[in-house]
Structure formats: C-alpha cells, structure tokens
Amino acid sequence: MMIDLIDTIDSYAKSNGDKVVYNYDGQQNTYAELKSYSDALAEHIDAMGLPINQPIIVFGGKSFDMIAAFIGVIKSGHSYIPVDVNSPKERLTMINAIAKPVAAIAVSELPAELPDIPVINQTELEQVFLERVDYHLTHAIHGDQTYYIIFTSGTTGVPKGVQISYRNLQSFFEWMVGDEFKLPVDLQMLQQPAYSFDLSVMSLYPTLFRGGTLHALSKKTTDNFIVLFTALRSLPINVWVSTPSFVDICLLESTFDQDHYPNLTHFLFCGEELTHQTAVSLKKRFPAAHVFNTYGPTESTVAITQVEITQAILEKDDRLPIGYMKPEMHARIVNDQGQALPEGDKGELVIYGTSVSKGYINNPEKNAQAFYQINGQNAYRTGDITTMEKGGLLRYFGRKDFQIKLNGFRIELEDVSGIISKEEHIKQAVVVPKYNSQHTVSMLIAYIVPEENDFKTDLELTSAIKKNLAGMMMAYMIPQKLVYRKTLPLSTNGKIDIKAVISEVNTQ
Numbered sequence: 001m002m003i004d005l006i007d008t009i010d011s012y013a014k015s016n017g018d019k020v021v022y023n024y025d026g027q028q029n030t031y032a033e034l035k036s037y038s039d040a041l042a043e044h045i046d047a048m049g050l051p052i053n054q055p056i057i058v059f060g061g062k063s064f065d066m067i068a069a070f071i072g073v074i075k076s077g078h079s080y081i082p083v084d085v086n087s088p089k090e091r092l093t094m095i096n097a098i099a100k101p102v103a104a105i106a107v108s109e110l111p112a113e114l115p116d117i118p119v120i121n122q123t124e125l126e127q128v129f130l131e132r133v134d135y136h137l138t139h140a141i142h143g144d145q146t147y148y149i150i151f152t153s154g155t156t157g158v159p160k161g162v163q164i165s166y167r168n169l170q171s172f173f174e175w176m177v178g179d180e181f182k183l184p185v186d187l188q189m190l191q192q193p194a195y196s197f198d199l200s201v202m203s204l205y206p207t208l209f210r211g212g213t214l215h216a217l218s219k220k221t222t223d224n225f226i227v228l229f230t231a232l233r234s235l236p237i238n239v240w241v242s243t244p245s246f247v248d249i250c251l252l253e254s255t256f257d258q259d260h261y262p263n264l265t266h267f268l269f270c271g272e273e274l275t276h277q278t279a280v281s282l283k284k285r286f287p288a289a290h291v292f293n294t295y296g297p298t299e300s301t302v303a304i305t306q307v308e309i310t311q312a313i314l315e316k317d318d319r320l321p322i323g324y325m326k327p328e329m330h331a332r333i334v335n336d337q338g339q340a341l342p343e344g345d346k347g348e349l350v351i352y353g354t355s356v357s358k359g360y361i362n363n364p365e366k367n368a369q370a371f372y373q374i375n376g377q378n379a380y381r382t383g384d385i386t387t388m389e390k391g392g393l394l395r396y397f398g399r400k401d402f403q404i405k406l407n408g409f410r411i412e413l414e415d416v417s418g419i420i421s422k423e424e425h426i427k428q429a430v431v432v433p434k435y436n437s438q439h440t441v442s443m444l445i446a447y448i449v450p451e452e453n454d455f456k457t458d459l460e461l462t463s464a465i466k467k468n469l470a471g472m473m474m475a476y477m478i479p480q481k482l483v484y485r486k487t488l489p490l491s492t493n494g495k496i497d498i499k500a501v502i503s504e505v506n507t508q
Contacts, residue, residue, distance in 0.1 A: 005170065005209060006074060006140050010035050012211045021208070022064045023235070024216040029064040031211070034071065039135035041072030041105075044128045048118060050102040052077045052139065055149055055361070057096065057114075058195075060107025061085040062216045065125065066195055067204065069105050070148070077139040078102070079146040081161070084196040086219065087111075088471060091159065095151050099161050099361050141166050149361055150198050152298050153403075153412045153477075161361040162198075168301040169205060171354040175326045176206040180306055181292060183266060184238045187212025192222065192242045198298045199271045199408060203241045222246075229253045238263045243271040243408025244278050244440075251278070257285040270294040270303045271408035273396060274320055275438035279309045295322035295396065298410070299370070299380045301355040304329045305394055319439060322386070322396045329353035330374075333388050348400050349386040352379035402498060404433045406441045409476045413498065419473050420446055425465050427451045428488055431479055432502045446479035447488055447501050458484055 009031070012019060017032030045056070056078045058069045066082070073080040081099055083092055089112035096104075096114050104110070104119045120128070141147050147166045151159040177183060189203045191214045207214050215235045221227050233255070240247070247267070250256045258264070267282060267289055274293045282291055296303035305323030307313070313320065325331050332340050333347040341347045356378035359367040372379050385397040402413040416431040423429075428449040433441040448465075455461040462482045469478050489497040 004142070005166070005173070005205065006071065006137060008211075009071065009208050010137075016211065019211065020213050022067065022214050022216065024062060024064055025218050025221060025231070027064065033064075034068055036132065037065070037068035037129045038071035038075055040128050040131040040133050041069060041125075042075035043133045043135050044120070044131075045073065045076035045078065045103070048103065050078070050118075053079075053141075053145055054102040055079045055081050055099050055146070057081045057083055057092075057099075057101045057104040058107060059083045059085065059092065059104060059110055062191070062194070062218050063107065065107045065129070067208075067214075068129065069107055069125070070195075073105070074141045074147065075135070075137060077141060079141060079148055079163075081149045081151070082195040083151075084194040086194070086475070087196070088473060090472065091151075091474070094159060095161070098151075098159070098363070099149060143167055144358070146358070146361075148201075150196065150298055152410055153415045158415075160363060160366055162298045163358050163361050164301050165358060168355055168357065169201070171326075171328055172201070172301045172303070173205040173209050176202070177210055180326075181266070181268070182290070183210075185210075187239060188235075188237050188263065189214055189239045190235070190237045190241055191216040192246055193271075193408065194219070197271070197409070198302050199241070199243065201302045202268060202270060202294075203239075225249075225253070229255070232256075233260060236263055237261070239266045239268065240264060241268045241270075244269050244274045245272065245407040247282065248278055251281050251285065258288060261286075265289055267291045268294060270296065272405035273438075273440050274309070275440055276314065276318055276320055277438055279320060280314055283309070283311065283314065293320055293323055295394070296355075297380070297382055297384075299357045299382075300329075300351055301357070304351060304353075304355050307393070319395070322394050324392050324394070325351075326355065329355050330377075331388060331392075331394065332374075333386060343390050344387055346385055346387050346397055349382045349384045349394070350374075350379055351382060352377045356380050398439070404441050406433070406444060407476060409474075411444070411477055416444065416473070416477050416479070417446075419477070420448075420469065420479070423465055423468050423472065425451050425453055425461060425468075428496070430488055430496045430498055430501055432498060432505050434481075434505050443481060444477075444479040445481045445483060445505050447483050447485055449486065449488060450484055458482075 012031040013035035019031050020028045021031045021034050022029045056073050058080045060066045070080050085108040106121045144165045146163045147169050149161045151161045187207045187210045189207045191203045193199045291309045294303035295305045304326050307323035330353050332350040335347050352374040359371045383400045387395045420429045431446045434443045436442040489500045
C-alpha cells in the first residue's frame with residue numbers, strides 16, 4: 001500500500017511535533033510549525049477562489065517559509081514553481097509568461113511586478129502563517145497531477161518548465177529511502193542547492209517523508225569559505241547531498257574529514273559528472289563513508305540511476321560509471337535513427353517509466369522533440385551519450401548536443417550565446433566550454449565580435465560587458481573569460497561553427 005506524502009509529513013506534527021524539521025543558518029523550525037504554517041496558507045489559497053490544479057509561483061531563497069509555502073500550495077490543490085531569489089527579473093517575467101500561473105507567493109520581495117495575477121506579499125504571508133486553522137485535506141495534489149514545475153535553461157534564451165507529477169515524485173522518494181541507498185533511519189540531510197535546482201529535491205522530500213531534519217545553507221554562507229566551514233562543522237549531518245563541484249570546494253579545507261564529521265556516513269552526488277579525482281580524495285578523507293554516484297535529467301525527477309563508488313571501482317575505472325536504473329525505469333541506447341544498439345555500443349540514452357515527466361508546460365514544440373511513448377509509458381530523449389554494459393551498468397560520455405553542466409547547473413550554450421549577443425557592446429558572440437583533464441567543464445569562454453567602442457583596453461570593455469550581463473542572466477551562466485575576434489568561424493550552412501570554436505578552446 002502506498003503511503004501519501006502529505007499525510008505522512010502531517011503525521012509527524014502529531015507524533016513528534018517538537019522535532020526540528022528545518023535548520024537554516026541557526027534558525028530552527030519544527031514539524032508542528034510546518035503543519036500549522038502550511039495549513040493556514042492552504043486555507044488562505046482556497047479562499048482566493050483560484051482555478052484548481054493550476055501552478056503558483058513561489059519566489060524566495062532557502063528559508064523555512066519556502067518549504068512551508070510549497071506544502072501549503074500542494075495541500076490547496078496547486079503545483080508550485082520555485083523561483084530563486086537570485087534570479088534576474090527577466091527570468092521571473094519569462095516564467096510567468098510561459099507557465100501562466102494563477103498566483104504568486106513572495107517569500108522574498110519580487111524584483112518585478114506580476115500585474116496579471118494576485119500576489120501574496122511578504123507582509124501578508126507572515127500574517128497568514130500566524131493564523132491557526134483546522135484544515136482538512138480534501139483536494140491535495142495526487143496521482144498524475146503536477147506537483148512542481150522546475151524551469152531549466154532553454155534554447156534561444158527561453159527557459160523550459162519541467163512538470164513533475166505526484167506519481168513521479170513518489171517513485172523517486174520511495175526509491176531514495178529504500179534498500180539501495182541504506183540511508184540512516186534518522187535523516188540529518190544537508191540542503192545545499194537552491195530550490196529552483198532539482199537537486200534540492202534529493203534532500204527535501206526523502207527527509208520530510210522520513211521525519212528527519214534538513215540543514216540548509218544560505219547562499220551567503222556558501223559564498224564565504226570561512227563562514228561555510230564554520231557552519232558545516234556545527235551541523236550534525238549524516239547524509240551529504242550536493243554537486244561534485246561543491247564537495248571539491250569543501251575538500252580544500254583540511255578539516256573536512258571523518259574525524260571532524262563523525263556522523264557523516266553517506267555522500268550522494270548528482271547534477272554533473274563525479275570525477276575519479278574527486279571520488280579518490282573523498283574516500284581518503286572519509287574511508288568508512290558510502291559514496292554514491294547518481295544520474296538523471298530534470299525531466300526524469302532528479303535521479304534515476306545509482307552506483308556506490310567502491311575502492312574496486314576506483315581501481316578499475318578512470319571515468320566513473322553513472323549507475324544502474326532504478327526500479328520502474330528502463331533504458332535504451334539508440335543511434336541517430338532511434339534504433340536500439342547492442343550492449344556496449346555508444347549512443348543516445350532514451351529513458352522511459354514512472355519517473356519521466358509528462359513534458360514541458362505550454363511547450364508543444366519541445367515536447368514533440370523530446371517526449372514520446374514506449375510500451376504505453378512516458379519516454380524521454382536525454383541527449384546524453386552513454387553505453388550500457390551487460391547487467392545494466394551505464395557509463396556517460398558527454399552530450400549529443402551543446403548542453404553542458406557547470407558546477408551542477410545545466411546550461412544550453414545556445415541559450416547563453418543568445419542572451420550575450422543582446423548586450424549593447426557585442427555584435428556577435430558564441431559561448432563554449434573549456435574542459436579539464438577529468439572531462440568536466442571548468443569554465444565558459446565567450447568568443448566575441450565587439451561593436452565599435454571607445455574603450456581604451458579590452459579589460460575596460462570586458463568589465464563593462466560583465467557588468468551588463470549581471471543584470472541579464474544568472475551568475476553561473478556568465479562566461480569567466482571573454483575572447484575578442486574580428487570574425488567568428490562559420491560552418492558550411494553559414495551558421496557560427498560552434499564545434500570549431502570548442503576545438504580551438506580545448507587544444508590550446
């Protein structure tokens with residue numbers, strides 16, 4: 001018998017209401033507060049008379065009020081769209097235009113007006129959370145109804161909203177707390193990424209389902225090494241969830257080891273490739289810990305594969321496998337014509353089963369390109385080049401297209417190039433990745449044909465461009481290096497030859 005997620009979370013308020021559910025930069029909140037806040041918000045949303053089963057934007061950072069808002073929205077029969085407080089206002093307005101939400105909740109102050117929908121502002125939300133109501137769950141999100149929508153990068157500068165249903169999510173969190181990961185009974189999980197990044201779901205819902213505690217780090221904390229390591233050492237975490245890039249930062253600190261983190265028994269990685277070098281360093285520091293590599297596009301509900309990285313794997317493989325498919329999920333390796341390939345052959349990974357999204361919200365063109373049906377189940381063309389060995393072990397060899405991962409963030413190069421080309425000092429631009437010896441992206445480099453300008457040096461021009469870009473795109477999308485050219489190479493069809501630029505950057 002399946003156990004309902006929201007009923008389970010609410011039950012902890014009754015059985016163990018004083019248990020801390022959320023620890024955010026030293027501020028602690030309990031399961032009783034989570035139920036009280038979310039009940040009050042659900043009743044408030046119900047009273048607004050909004051069209052049922054339609055999305056609501058939740059804008060903010062990593063505070064407790066964010067997850068209280070998520071649960072309240074779900075209880076009221078709506079899906080939520082998490083938008084991070086560090087998003088440029090243009091991204092917020094684009095998401096609003098694409099998703100057509102019926103309301104917005106401003107946990108943090110909105111950077112732009114959303115004139116066509118009602119907004120619950122910060123002051124109103126605080127008042128709502130103070131109310132005490134007797135709320136009855138009658139129409140919470142369930143089954144194939146959309147639970148959340150996460151917007152990823154999209155080509156031509158337009159983001160895509162991935163719809164994840166309750167059934168998708170349930171399949172994921174039940175797998176996470178099952179036998180394959182063997183997580184501790186009392187989950188004390190690190191919550192590192194923003195809620196607009198689907199890796200956050202790997203911590204959020206398994207922890208809430210099991211009645212554990214989330215230990216969330218603010219961006220202000222993670223951006224300051226001294227503050228970060230002081231904060232980390234004070235947390236009783238037993239399960240670490242992050243991108244490999246974040247743990248690489250932590251490995252720079254000599255005290256990041258088993259002696260100083262005696263409770264830390266599990267490391268779970270997703271969002272980008274886990275390199276051999278990182279895994280070796282981590283196993284030396286935490287020899288008794290279980291290190292899991294996982295893989296999954298946002299379109300497949302966070303992660304769909306797992307493999308524990310053992311000493312035997314490290315001795316055998318220079319490039320680590322991405323794991324075995326989770327139950328109720330299936331994989332095919334296909335050629336350019338969509339035909340299945342034999343075991344061991346490289347091709348595009350196609351996935352199908354219970355974890356696959358119903359598609360992008362209000363985007364039939366992209367849905368037709370990426371999603372279809374196999375044996376009556378949702379299937380998704382990942383664009384990832386993989387092999388599958390006998391026994392089902394998958395190995396990753398890069399992207400079929402020009403989509404890359406940098407510090408855990410999925411970035412479509414055409415997306416970044418399109419936005420940068422709109423900057424006033426730029427006539428033409430292309431953005432490409434620079435790879436390191438571990439086959440992962442170390443930085444983005446922009447090749448630019450500049451407009452005529454009065455800057456005395458390229459350094460002054462670069463400073464002006466980067467200042468403008470900070471207001472046009474997310475910080476992680478801004479190229480670290482700008483290279484100026486009189487012309488860019490063209491392919492035979494007259495388009496900028498991105499592959500030629502990638503080759504130049506990575507043979508220098």
